[in-house]
Amino acid sequence: MASKPGILTEWPWTWLGNFKYVVLAPFVGRSIQSLLNREDGSKIDIGYLIIFPFLLFRMLHNQIWISLSRYRTAKGDNRILDKTIEFDQVDRERNCIFQNHTFTVERNVFKNLNLQTWAIPKYRVQDEKLNNNGEVYIRRHPQIKVKLVDGSSLAVAVVLNSIPKGTTQVVLGGHLSKVANAIALALCQGGVKVMALREEEYKKLKSNLTTEAAINLLPSKTYNSKIWLVGDGLNEDEQLKAPKGTLFIPFSQFPPRKTRKDCFYFHTPAMITPKHFENVDSCENWLPRRVMSAWRMAGILHALEDWQEHECGNMMFDIEKVWKASLVHGFQPISVASASESKA
Known part of the structure; x- marks a missing residue:
């Protein structure tokens, strides 16, 4: 209207x-x-x-x-205005959950910037088993002219920077993934105790860690930690083991089911987009306004930085480098305090 x-x-x-x-x-x-x-x-x-x-x-x-x-x-597929419409103009959200698709970043994502078109594949946990995070696609099409970015590095950076400062131990639960392994490695190398919620997860994580880092990886026998890093597959019974006031920080693309009213649930890996951000619609209706998923944001960031490498398979970019680059381009982290103001 x-x-x-x-x-x-x-x-x-x-x-x-x-x-x-x-x-x-x-x-x-x-x-x-x-x-x-x-x-x-x-x-x-x-x-x-x-x-x-x-x-x-x-x-x-x-x-x-x-x-x-x-x-x-x-x-219809026509646009009335050749300019973006902000959330203060249209009070609605869009639920467009894409599976196994290629998301193309169009030209002029930012004002006065002419960017090359990049492809951003969205890969689910099961996709790692099917195509190894896009590596199979690269092998089949070695002459591909666009860069495939699965966004794992930025997702890891967002999760690590969502953990409250001074945290000495965390519980890690849910199905493991490329992102989960990288988070566990970074925390263990940084001296943070990582307690695996399940025995099979503990064994898998330990096999992927260096000897020095594996010292800080422990099977979870107690559940005193109030910082839980969770992925897909975390069930209700496991959530009930968390102490009152626990902060659940997802490392998955979809948020966990909120079963605890006495705990807090952080956002899935995402950042606040800069004010000059244009021509990209939000696709996750569980995120706040002007907030974009780290996996989607990663392709734009790689285009802005003109990085020439793929990020797929087991390859990851330097986490600190990716995080600093996101801040330079105006992406803002979501504070734990603001996200935890409303209880589940």
């Missing part, structure tokens, strides 16, 4: 809001009076009686045109 409709499109009493119905009070009262006084032989004024069905007809007429216009907008 238009933000400033024409003067003849509104009723004179629109400014009254919900109090506009008071305008009908005299007519309603007069109609009731005429019905009560019919015994004296007076006739009923038909004009009073048709007001109500007339209003119902107008409401139906409006709804038909509104529904039709929204249907055409939803089904």
Whole structure:
């Protein structure tokens, strides 16, 4: 709908809001009076009686045109304006969850920047087993002219920088992934104790760590830590083992099911986009406004930095380098405090 409709499109009493119905009070009262006084032989004024069905007809007429216009907008592929629409102009969210697709960053993502088109494959946990995070695709198409970026480095950087400062131990649970392994390695190398929630996860993580880092990897026998790093597959029973006030920080692309009302759930790896960010719509409706998933953001960041390497398979970029680059280009971290203000 238009933000400033024409003067003849509104009723004179629109400014009254919900109090506009008071305008009908005299007519309603007069109609009731005429019905009560019919015994004296007076006739009923038909004009009073048709007001109500007339209003119902107008409401139906409006709804038909509104529904039709929204249907055409939803089904159409044309843009009315060649500029972005901010959240303060359109109060809605879009749920567009893509699986196994290539997301193309268009030219002019930022004002006055002409960027090369890059491909950003979105890979799920099962995708690591199917195509090894895109490495199979690279092998089959060695002459590919675009860079494939799975976004793992930036996702890891976001998770590591979401952990409160001074944390000495964390619990790691859920299905393991490329991101989970990199997080565990970085924490263990930094002297943080990582307690694996499941025995099989502990064994897998230990096999991927260096001897020095593996010292800080422990099987979880107690659940005193209030910082839990969680991925897909974390069940309700496992969440119940966490102490009251635990902060669940996902390293997965989808958020965990919130089963604890006495705990806090952080966002999936994501950052706040800069104010000059244009022409890229949000695809995760569980993230706040103007916040973009780290996996999607990574392709844009790599294009801005003009990095020429792929990030797929087992390859990862330097986590600190990627994190600093994101800050330089105006992406902002989401503070744990602000994200934890609302309980699950």
